[in-house]
Amino acid sequence: NAGVTQTPKFRILKIGQSMTLQCAQDMNHNYMYWYRQDPGMGLKLIYYSVGAGITDKGEVPNGYNVSRSTTEDFPLRLELAAPSQTSVYFCASSYEETGELFFGEGSRLTVL
Amino acid sequence: EDKVVQSPLSLVVHEGDTVTLNCSYEVTNFRSLLWYKQEKKAPTFLFMLTSSGIEKKSGRLSSILDKKELFSILNITATQTGDSAVYLCAVQGAQKLVFGQGTRLTINP
Numbered sequence: 001n002a003g004v005t006q007t008p009k010f011r012i013l014k015i016g017q018s019m020t021l022q023c024a025q026d027m028n029h030n031y032m033y034w035y036r037q038d039p040g041m042g043l044k045l046i047y048y049s050v051g052a053g054i055t056d057k058g059e060v061p062n063g064y065n066v067s068r069s070t071t072e073d074f075p076l077r078l079e080l081a082a083p084s085q086t087s088v089y090f091c092a093s094s095y096e097e098t099g100e101l102f103f104g105e106g107s108r109l110t111v112l
Numbered sequence: 113e114d115k116v117v118q119s120p121l122s123l124v125v126h127e128g129d130t131v132t133l134n135c136s137y138e139v140t141n142f143r144s145l146l147w148y149k150q151e152k153k154a155p156t157f158l159f160m161l162t163s164s165g166i167e168k169k170s171g172r173l174s175s176i177l178d179k180k181e182l183f184s185i186l187n188i189t190a191t192q193t194g195d196s197a198v199y200l201c202a203v204q205g206a207q208k209l210v211f212g213q214g215t216r217l218t219i220n221p
Contacts, residue, residue, distance in 0.1 A: 033208065042116075042200055042211035043155075058208060090154060098143045098162075098204050103154035 002026050006091050006104035013081040013111045021076040021107050023091030031094040032074040033058075033101065034066065036087040043090060049074055050097070081111045114139045114205045118212035126220050129191050133215045136183040139205030145177055145184050146209070148200040155200055158186070191219045 007022045025032065030051045035043035045058030049068040063085060065077045074093075078085055088108050092101040115138045125131055135145070144162045148155035159168045161177035161184060168175050172191075177184045188195055198214040 035211075040213070040216075042118075042213040043202075044211070045208050048208050059210075100146065100157045100160060101155075101209065103156075105153050 004091055004093055004102050004104035006089075006107050008107060009105065010108050011110070013078075013109065015081060015083065015111060017081050018077065018079050019081070019109075021078070021089055021091070021109075023074045023076065023104060024072050025074075025091075025093040025102070026072065027093060027095070027102065028071060029093035029095050029102070030071065031097060032068065033092045033094075034064070034074070034076045035090045035092065036060065037090060037106075038087050046076065046089075078109075083111050085109065086111045114203070114210045116201055116203050116210050116212035118199075118201050118215050120215060121213065122216045122218075124218045124220065125191060127191060127193060129219075130187065130189045131191060131217060133186040133188075133199050133201075133217070134183060135185070135201030135203075135212055137201075137203045137210075137212075138182065139203045139210065141206040142179065143204040146202045146204070147175055147184075147186050148202065150198045150200055150214070151196075158199075188217075193219045193221055195219050 004025045033048045034046040047066040049055045091104040119134045146160045147158040159175045164179040172189045175186045196219045200214045201212040202209045
């Protein structure tokens with residue numbers, strides 16, 4: 001089992017560029033999440049999904065978009081990248097709403 | 113707004129010491145509290161607590177929840193250098209999982 005797979009692991013963007021962080025899980029989990037982690041801080045929820053076709057905003061959704069066309073995939077799109085979006089992004093999934101989260105390895109994004 | 117506060121933010125001890133990490137929370141419709149260990153990459157799951165007063169234990173690590181006083185502690189006994197990490201507390205409430213800022217634990221040999 002691969003678990004939760006994120007790509008790319010590292011990326012440098014220029015201000016105003018756009019990109020998509022990919023996330024895929026092979027555990028047939030309904031719940032998927034995107035978090036960002038700034039240096040020395042905990043994780044902040046960007047968007048989450050409770051199943052294919054259903055997404056909702058978390059604490060810090062501005063500047064991001066998501067889609068969930070399949071159970072397996074939950075891509076995060078950054079439109080018009082800004083330096084404030086420099087962070088490490090984690091995708092996670094869970095079987096139950098209140099259960100353990102399984103995390104991907106993270107994607108380190110720098111916006112210059 | 114749901115809030116999770118961890119203390120201390122940073123702790124440096126010697127190998128063999130016992131440490132206690134704290135997590136307090138204010139969450140609407142509490143459902144569970146989780147502890148994670150984060151080394152260089154993704155957080156890894158340690159414990160999930162849902163009931164007050166019941167200790168969860170795994171080797172040298174243990175944790176307990178007090179739903180009346182709204183806090184949890186994570187104990188690590190006989191610490192080893194491999195315990196050096198950031199320990200994250202997260203609480204599931206009406207919103208999705210809300211994380212604290214973490215405690216950075218450093219174990220010196």
